[in-house]
Amino acid sequence: MKHAPFIAVEGPIGAGKTTLATMLATELQLPVIKEIVDENPFLDKFYQNMDDWSFQLEMFFLCNRFKQLEDTTVQYIDQGKPVISDYHIYKNLIFGERTLKGSKRDKYREIYHILTDDFPKPNIILYIRADLDTLLARIAKRARTFEEIIAPAYLEQLIEDYDDAMASLALREPSTVIVTIDGNQVDFVENPEDFTAIAEQVKELMK
Ligand SMILES: Nc1ncnc2c1ncn2[C@@H]1O[C@H](COP(=O)(O)OP(=O)(O)O)[C@@H](O)[C@H]1O
Numbered sequence: 001m002k003h004a005p006f007i008a009v010e011g012p013i014g015a016g017k018t019t020l021a022t023m024l025a026t027e028l029q030l031p032v033i034k035e036i037v038d039e040n041p042f043l044d045k046f047y048q049n050m051d052d053w054s055f056q057l058e059m060f061f062l063c064n065r066f067k068q069l070e071d072t073t074v075q076y077i078d079q080g081k082p083v084i085s086d087y088h089i090y091k092n093l094i095f096g097e098r099t100l101k102g103s104k105r106d107k108y109r110e111i112y113h114i115l116t117d118d119f120p121k122p123n124i125i126l127y128i129r130a131d132l133d134t135l136l137a138r139i140a141k142r143a144r145t146f147e148e149i150i151a152p153a154y155l156e157q158l159i160e161d162y163d164d165a166m167a168s169l170a171l172r173e174p175s176t177v178i179v180t181i182d183g184n185q186v187d188f189v190e191n192p193e194d195f196t197a198i199a200e201q202v203k204e205l206m207k
């Protein structure tokens with residue numbers, strides 16, 4: 001590994017990223033970096049009108065994650081300390097490529113690369129795959145009001161985008177370990193053995 005274990009949990013909306021990252025952080029006694037969601041001023045507006053609000057929203061996520069990644073690098077990676085995050089910065093591009101159009105998409109892509117290319121990236125990715133029914137059930141369980149109007153077609157598209165993105169990342173960065181977790185079958189919340197198996201695998205990878 002080029003640097004200390006930097007673990008990212010990824011997957012589409014509602015797959016269980018925050019839940020798994022938090023459980024692993026407790027089990028492995030690691031610091032955890034979490035997405036800022038509740039203070040996001042654009043998410044609500046974005047779900048009501050994606051075309052009008054996507055650029056503001058994607059830029060907001062990018063700037064927040066840039067700051068978190070900057071801090072993570074200084075506080076943990078540069079110090080050789082392992083850390084876990086409930087997202088990978090690449091998520092910005094997965095969403096941006098889907099929600100933005102035309103010149104805004106081109107500008108956003110350029111800004112993404114300028115801001116993030118020189119940062120250390122996660123060397124272990126836990127990718128939770130889940131089908132539409134599972135995602136819808138978990139989003140409903142989380143019960144954030146602004147997510148009630150998320151269109152199933154948008155989620156279906158994101159499921160595909162995530163698969164494509166993970167496949168392209170695997171080709172581009174062969175040294176990054178990607179562990180795919182079947183979120184429909186493996187239930188790290190309800191089945192302690194499922195969680196233990198994931199935690200043991202991560203411990204091995206961190207050695
Ligand atoms: N494996 C699972 N089994 C049952 N419920 C789960 C599971 N993983 C997550 N959840 C629940 O689903 C909801 C969404 O999970 P969350 O971790 O917020 O997803 P994400 O961070 O990927 O959007 C939460 O209410 C969480 O408690």
Ligand SMILES: Nc1nc2c(ncn2[C@H]2C[C@H](O)[C@@H](COP(=O)(O)O)O2)c(=O)[nH]1
Pocket residue numbers: 011012013014017018035037043057058061091092095096099147
């Ligand atoms: N358009 C974007 N939406 C994003 C991005 N990151 C997160 N989100 C949305 C999806 C959920 O409604 C909420 C929380 O995300 P989770 O994946 O943790 O459920 O925020 C993004 O970069 N662009």
